[in-house]
Amino acid sequence: MNTVIEVKNLRKHYGSVKAVDDISFSVAEGEIFGMLGPNGAGKTTTMEIVEGLRDADSGSVRVLGMSIKRHPSKVKAQIGVQLQATALYPRLTVREVLNLFGSFFPRRVPADRLIKLAGLEDSRNKRCINLSGGQQQRLSVALALVNNPRILFLDEPTTGLDPQSRRNIWAVIEYVRKKGRTVFLTTHYMEEAQRLCDRVAIIDYGKIIATDRPDRLVSQHFAEEAVEFEPEQQVDIDEIRGVAGITSAIVENGKVIAYSSSVPRTVSALMKFAEGKGMELTNLYVRRATLEDVFIKLTGRRIRE
Amino acid sequence: MRVFLRLIAAHYKQFIREKAALFWTFAFPVFFILIFGAVFSGSEDITFSVGLAVEDNSSVAQQLNESLQQVDAFELTMGDSDSELQALRDGDRSAVIVVAAGFGEAIAQGGQGNVSVYYDPSQTTTAQVLVPIIRQVLDGFDRALGQAPSYIQINEETLQAHDLRAIDYLTPGILAMAIMQLGIFAAVDIVIERENRVLKRLGATPLKRSTMILSTVGFRLIVALLQAALIILVARLVFGVPMLGNWFALIGFVLLGTLAFLAMGYMLSAFAKTERTAMPLMMSIQFPMMFLSGIFFPVEMMPDFMRPIMDAMPLTYLGDAFRQIMVESTPLHSQVINLGVLAGWLVVCLIVAVRFFRWE
Numbered sequence: 103m104n105t106v107i108e109v110k111n112l113r114k115h116y117g118s119v120k121a122v123d124d125i126s127f128s129v130a131e132g133e134i135f136g137m138l139g140p141n142g143a144g145k146t147t148t149m150e151i152v153e154g155l156r157d158a159d160s161g162s163v164r165v166l167g168m169s170i171k172r173h174p175s176k177v178k179a180q181i182g183v184q185l186q187a188t189a190l191y192p193r194l195t196v197r198e199v200l201n202l203f204g205s206f207f208p209r210r211v212p213a214d215r216l217i218k219l220a221g222l223e224d225s226r227n228k229r230c231i232n233l234s235g236g237q238q239q240r241l242s243v244a245l246a247l248v249n250n251p252r253i254l255f256l257d258e259p260t261t262g263l264d265p266q267s268r269r270n271i272w273a274v275i276e277y278v279r280k281k282g283r284t285v286f287l288t289t290h291y292m293e294e295a296q297r298l299c300d301r302v303a304i305i306d307y308g309k310i311i312a313t314d315r316p317d318r319l320v321s322q323h324f325a326e327e328a329v330e331f332e333p334e335q336q337v338d339i340d341e342i343r344g345v346a347g348i349t350s351a352i353v354e355n356g357k358v359i360a361y362s363s364s365v366p367r368t369v370s371a372l373m374k375f376a377e378g379k380g381m382e383l384t385n386l387y388v389r390r391a392t393l394e395d396v397f398i399k400l401t402g403r404r405i406r407e
Numbered sequence: 408m409r410v411f412l413r414l415i416a417a418h419y420k421q422f423i424r425e426k427a428a429l430f431w432t433f434a435f436p437v438f439f440i441l442i443f444g445a446v447f448s449g450s451e452d453i454t455f456s457v458g459l460a461v462e463d464n465s466s467v468a469q470q471l472n473e474s475l476q477q478v479d480a481f482e483l484t485m486g487d488s489d490s491e492l493q494a495l496r497d498g499d500r501s502a503v504i505v506v507a508a509g510f511g512e513a514i515a516q517g518g519q520g521n522v523s524v525y526y527d528p529s530q531t532t533t534a535q536v537l538v539p540i541i542r543q544v545l546d547g548f549d550r551a552l553g554q555a556p557s558y559i560q561i562n563e564e565t566l567q568a569h570d571l572r573a574i575d576y577l578t579p580g581i582l583a584m585a586i587m588q589l590g591i592f593a594a595v596d597i598v599i600e601r602e603n604r605v606l607k608r609l610g611a612t613p614l615k616r617s618t619m620i621l622s623t624v625g626f627r628l629i630v631a632l633l634q635a636a637l638i639i640l641v642a643r644l645v646f647g648v649p650m651l652g653n654w655f656a657l658i659g660f661v662l663l664g665t666l667a668f669l670a671m672g673y674m675l676s677a678f679a680k681t682e683r684t685a686m687p688l689m690m691s692i693q694f695p696m697m698f699l700s701g702i703f704f705p706v707e708m709m710p711d712f713m714r715p716i717m718d719a720m721p722l723t724y725l726g727d728a729f730r731q732i733m734v735e736s737t738p739l740h741s742q743v744i745n746l747g748v749l750a751g752w753l754v755v756c757l758i759v760a761v762r763f764f765r766w767e
Contacts, residue, residue: 154611155767178611178612179613183608183611183612185604185608187604188605188608189603189604189605190608191417193420193421194417194420198417202413206410206609206612206613206614207613249612
């Protein structure tokens with residue numbers, strides 16, 4: 103597999119904040135690579151450095167085998183970029199914006215094809231200002247595809263979107279991958295990363311703390327399953343950790359998430375524990391561990407929206 | 408080139424579809440002309456306070472007195488020369504005409520009668536607008552005496568003073584104002600595009616930044632020319648304001664003025680983060696310029712201590728240039744100076760803009 107993005111020892115500081123703190127990774131051609139992390143973790147900064155929109159303090163970036171600093175327009179001609187929260191020319195129509203952006207590139211995909219792909223057929227002559235948030239975001243993704251890019255960069259493409267727009271964007275991403283193109287996306291949705299990505303890099307405080315296939319990340323870190331419940335009253339988390347079968351546990355907003363290597367033993371032990379305290383455990387359920395659990399295990403916190 | 412034209416077309420569509428932009432660019436200056444034209448309509452000309460001291464009792468002197476009384480542009484005050492000259496020093500007169508004793512006798516004897524015109528040379532506008540008018544009146548009176556050669560001692564001047572009506576004075580100023588607004592308010596659009604990350608998004612394409620800027624500038628230049636055409640047309644059709652000078656010179660100053668104020672707009676846009684901060688910033692720059700640049704009223708109506716401020720403002724020079732070209736008003740500055748100052752502002756703003764402009 104060809105490596106299309108290669109990032110080595112990337113650093114970017116804003117004052118004393120280490121937005122990107124010695125990050126290295128590579129993306130192979132044809133894969134969907136996701137960067138997963140909470141807001142402010144450094145995902146956007148990293149992505150924008152790779153896109154050539156920001157300068158790094160140190161480190162090297164090669165995109166399609168070229169240095170983006172040395173050959174910016176050559177690289178930019180072959181990548182497609184969607185930025186967070188862009189409102190482009192508000193008084194141009196969907197089709198006009200697509201045609202305008204198309205004119206910036208030597209090769210271009212016809213506007214009508216992109217309109218269909220983004221599910222904007224009914225809005226093609228609507229002005230951008232009159233589009234819903236979801237439609238604007240779909241247009242933004244369509245614009246990133248206007249030059250039939252070899253690499254598609256999506257920065258939190260589905261944040262805050264309605265379910266229909268989210269499904270549409272997922273479908274577009276899968277379509278792009280089917281065409282053998284590469285997708286580099288950032289997200290703080292575990293579900294999105296788990297569902298779409300071939301490989302995920304978990305990033306926190308400017309550092310990559312794990313990179314692998316989503317299922318492998320889970321299985322590597324968890325032989326256990328997750329047991330969740332809401333105790334009626336405050337419980338000492340250390341007591342929970344002492345319950346049979348539980349390897350680790352956290353409590354958040356009154357909800358306990360415990361990881362158990364033996365669910366039957368843990369559940370019956372928990373029942374006894376609750377009985378001894380004279381309280382009930384509500385909303386008790388058992389599920390398989392997810393990327394979210396991996397994040398919790400690695401950082402001690404949840405990813406928040 | 409193809410991309411450039413595409414961008415121009417996009418700017419055009421963005422512009423034509425926004426009612427507010429259309430209003431400020433085209434309707435607003437036209438309203439100004441119509442309102443001011445109506446307010447100052449017809450006989451309401453600009454008047455100058457002129458002191459007249461007649462120290463000669465002859466009938467010729469009396470006749471001269473009467474013909475000076477008939478000049479609409481003068482608001483005559485009679486007095487003796489000492490008190491009138493004092494009034495001039497105090498700034499209560501724009502000029503003082505003294506008809507010296509022996510004026511009638513000298514003419515009766517076939518010689519030349521002396522008329523002295525006093526003015527403050529530092530009050531350049533007054534001096535240069537008013538003095539030629541006085542000369543013209545005296546000259547006319549002289550010829551009316553009938554017999555050659557001339558009887559009154561005045562120096563021939565090539566300066567031609569037109570009978571400037573208020574609307575003649577205002578129209579070129581409003582044109583200059585419209586161009587200033589076009590340029591400075593471009594800054595708001597730039598700030599909005601930066602805030603909306605349009606500039607950043609465009610930066611992620613192979614589009615060159617120079618093409619981006621050139622298309623914005625090119626489009627504004629086209630709008631400026633349309634604005635100028637509209638303003639001149641309305642002023643001419645409704646109030647008969649002439650366009651006496653060279654069209655190429657006019658177009659040249661329209662383009663130079665637009666560039667200078669666009670550069671100022673780009674410079675200002677570097678110092679405003681959001682649309683909310685950009686608007687007050689632009690207002691605080693454009694309002695003082697509007698009122699301190701002699702756009703709406705001649706600069707001699709301003710107190711002297713404000714002269715340095717006025718002399719620093721590019722709008723003063725653009726307005727003066729347009730007035731000279733359109734209605735051949737007496738120059739405040741020579742056109743070379745007007746050109747130089749505007750070019751100077753253009754270069755300075757450009758340097759600051761290049762140094763501080765941010766794309767995101």
